[in-house]
Amino acid sequence: MDRRKSLKAMVAGTVTSGFMFSGCLTDSEEQVANETPTPEIEESGYGRTPEELARDKELYSKTFFNEHEMATLAVLSDIIIPADETSGSATDAKVPEFLEFIVKDMPHHQTPMRGGLMWLDHESNKRFDKVFKDTPETQQLEIIEDIAYPDDVKPEFLQGAKFFSRLRNLVATGYFTSKEGIEYLGYVGNVPNVWDGVPQDVLDRHKLSYDEKTLNECIKPEERNEIANWDNYDLA
């Protein structure tokens, strides 16, 4: 029996048969849950309340960035997070799609993002007589170099640098919360497991150790499924 299955069994063994509702009051959520799941419920997928689900749907039904903006964002996303030998790029991880959603979810990003893209095209036109996405990469990077280091920006590029910092934040977050990005980062949790302290080689590397008191007091993995017994527990 794998761990997931045993979890399910554990839950099934402890859940009660249902709640009682009295009088005129009914709980519509409960009723829905008893019926065959509709596509809406599957769509919800991450534990949404009906209000939250409705809001998600509304956001999905709208479009913010136009095609040109989306194409520019794709170029920019991969400049910020390119692929390497072992991991994909921001567009591989669908970061532009995340950007489209997040500006609808957080409208305070909308004007700075749209305006920032306009700023960038203006700058590119001025320098190279082409919008940003259509200039060669070396020229694109010439502009990016001027706005990617907020502590070292010429006054005329300050607005561009502000935009780029915001974009870098959002692209990074979009990437490192994607499946690919999490793998690249090496996060290995979010699974049922047993914590038994920092691995010994890591302790050694940091010149740290668990003292005797800690080792005696802390939970021993093999005892975690025993039921606590207070018979010999001495509390003043």
Place this chain on the structure above:
Amino acid sequence: MSFQIKKSSKVYDICIVGSGAGGGMATKVLSEAGFKIALLEAGPNFDPANPDQQTQFKWPYESPRRGAGTSRPFGDFDMAYGGWEIDGEPYTRKNGTKFDWFRSRMLGGRTNHWGRISLRFGPLDFKRKDFDGKGDNWPIGYEDVKPYYDKVDKLIGVFGTKENIPNEPDGYFLPPPKPRLHELYLKKAGQKSGLPVIPSRLSILTKRIDNRRGACFYCKQCSRSCSIYGDFSSSSVLVKPALEYDNVDLYVNAMVREVLTDENGKATGVSYINKHDLQEYTVKAKVVILAASACGSARILLNSKSSKFPNGLANSSGVVGKYLHDSTGAARTALVPSLMDRKRYNEDGVGGMHLYVPWWLNDSKNLGFTRGYHMEFWGGMGMPAYGVGFGMENINGLVPGKDGQMKKPGGYGLDFKNDVNRFYGAIVGMAGRGESIPQKNNYCEIDPDVVDKYGIPVLRFNYKWTDEERKQAKHMHETFEELIHNMGGIALGNKPGKESDYGLDVPGRIIHEVGTTRMGDNSKTSVLNKYNQAHDVPNLFVMDGGGFVSQADKNPTWTILALAWRASEYLTEEIKKMNI
């Protein structure tokens, strides 16, 4: 008038308003004593094992906003339906003051997402006035509550260690988990400054306590409410078992408006708005227990006006809503360079810190403030969520790159991508949570001009910190910097100064608000007697944090649970003696 209040002829023994810690405990104890109970909850039914509601084990990419806090303030996966702002349920503030009121509308209320920090108040905490002359003593002492803390520990489960620290009473502790790497750093740093860095005390089952609930499997997601009930939430641990028997009727989406009274001034039940049909209903009961949260219960009492109770129910003292107080809070983060480029392994651990620092300066007389704070920590290689990778330009110029050269902060490309990787797990955070001194002038009252979407008059807050709290926050920041220095860390951001109240959080932000229906022996200066029973109305009780005389620097939940158990036993006896 077409609007008609719908009355049911059934009369319950007890009506309980609110299913959080206090209401859940009252429901459990009183239903087991054989009473017929109506439990009213303003939000929907909730079970963390219900797949439609569950967020445990969801990945950030399962949310289109990657878990951001747009609709739930602590993020998409946090298990509180509500927040500081709820559509259609406003509150107001007066005199330019600030107070933020967090509400969670669901079975179990805020216990579904809370930090599980389960600290007993100590002997000093009930009698602070005896030592600093400020505020008021509780009418009870540690010895009155201790037996109930003991019972709560055994019923619900809490891990920790026996430390024998005078004002930090030990309990029936399950074994704690081993500290994480950054926590070992903090322990060493704290010891250098003489701070007691000890295992935290959280209501999470590192070991089973019965056959009903599973042992913790270390996903760090207690804030999402545990689907095997390995942590404490009132809904999973208290209400759900009580519902297995016939004594409890649960009313969900029932927004209570007021307590009803008869011509003798006794409570006869409550009226509530059914959120589905927006009609008003009544529930009749011989006893009413409010446990709608400190401010929620005060609001119900103040809205329960009649010719007999023109200032609201149980308010002959005029104290209902007064003495509102939250914990103080301030926080700082740091980069710890020696934690960069870490080896990856699963260090999720339990939901929250494995070590903390209890207040260590009770004997110090010259701090400029007299109440203490405890310290909480966070850090480690946690699951990424919205915000990961933000602000790299604030940290990647602080330390040399892999080539040993300092670099210009910011950047892009593979070098930037690699930087996010290098700094992952190297940021440590710390926070102080302190005791404020309750003030009569910090209060909630009914706003005469505003109602919520259910037509119920809303609360208006007036709250100001005093210099006691500001000086405490200043001290917190000095301690943070000392610890960061001891760890070889680099403090991030600026140390907040006087102009920003030393980084003191806005009241209400720590979500420990209590005190609005405080207990006392004198009915002229308190709302409840020492058993959480209203002085003015013998069959009315308040069993949430409202009864607190003072908050201590401890999180209130464990004390709410202990006092609700104590009050429920008292109520049982009083009914048996025909006193109620």
